Amino acid sequence: DAKTTQPTSMDCAEGRAANLPCNHSTISGNEYVYWYRQIHSQGPQYIIHGLKNNETNEMASLIITEDRKSSTLILPHATLRDTAVYYCIVRAYTGNQFYFGTGTSLTVIP
Amino acid sequence: DTEVTQTPKHLVMGMTNKKSLKCEQHMGHRAMYWYKQKAKKPPELMFVYSYEKLSINESVPSRFSPECPNSSLLNLHLHALQPEDSALYLCASSHRVAQMNTEAFFGQGTRLTVV
Numbered sequence: 001d002a003k004t005t006q007p008t009s010m011d012c013a014e015g016r017a018a019n020l021p022c023n024h025s026t027i028s029g030n031e032y033v034y035w036y037r038q039i040h041s042q043g044p045q046y047i048i049h050g051l052k053n054n055e056t057n058e059m060a061s062l063i064i065t066e067d068r069k070s071s072t073l074i075l076p077h078a079t080l081r082d083t084a085v086y087y088c089i090v091r092a093y094t095g096n097q098f099y100f101g102t103g104t105s106l107t108v109i110p
Numbered sequence: 111d112t113e114v115t116q117t118p119k120h121l122v123m124g125m126t127n128k129k130s131l132k133c134e135q136h137m138g139h140r141a142m143y144w145y146k147q148k149a150k151k152p153p154e155l156m157f158v159y160s161y162e163k164l165s166i167n168e169s170v171p172s173r174f175s176p177e178c179p180n181s182s183l184l185n186l187h188l189h190a191l192q193p194e195d196s197a198l199y200l201c202a203s204s205h206r207v208a209q210m211n212t213e214a215f216f217g218q219g220t221r222l223t224v225v
Contacts, residue, residue: 032211034213036216041198041219041221042218042219043114043200043202043216043217043218043219044153044200044202044216045216046213046214046215046216049211049213051211087152097143097155097158097166098143098155098202098214099155100152100153100154101152102152103152
């Protein structure tokens, strides 16, 4: 199964864009990249996912490099409520399990 | 309805007790998952059910016994647990396992304390 590598923690000023990187250098051609976040002691919340094209929804944008070895989650205007642990997940092709990496703890600073 | 409901929210049990965690969804999902999450750690996959059949067991000790009685319900039966089994237990569901392009929805979890 493909592994992901994320920075342990990041800070972002309120109102600024938060850019969260993820490396997934062993990803296979048919595996999707998913992003979830988890606010303290709650269940993980789905944010966005993609295969190879950039994706955008009401929460965030996902930029995947052309070689698909890395991606960046962009929260365009971070708010205090975006403080959470953000997980980048490569969904396993066999069995389709969601395996969580160590995640990035994002703190949005007033 | 995009909700996965887990009950109870909190559970305290002794090491000789038998208890069950319950998870329910009404989104027509045919894949359901159990995860265990220790404090400050990412969720760890325990079991995957596909079409009410156990498809993946991530080498979980037998004191954890999953059950999927129908397509909407997933149980986790607990027996003779240890204090180190104290954790947040998360349930999730998604469309059938073979469908890659869909997200999983997670419940809010059951906070289990073994005393």
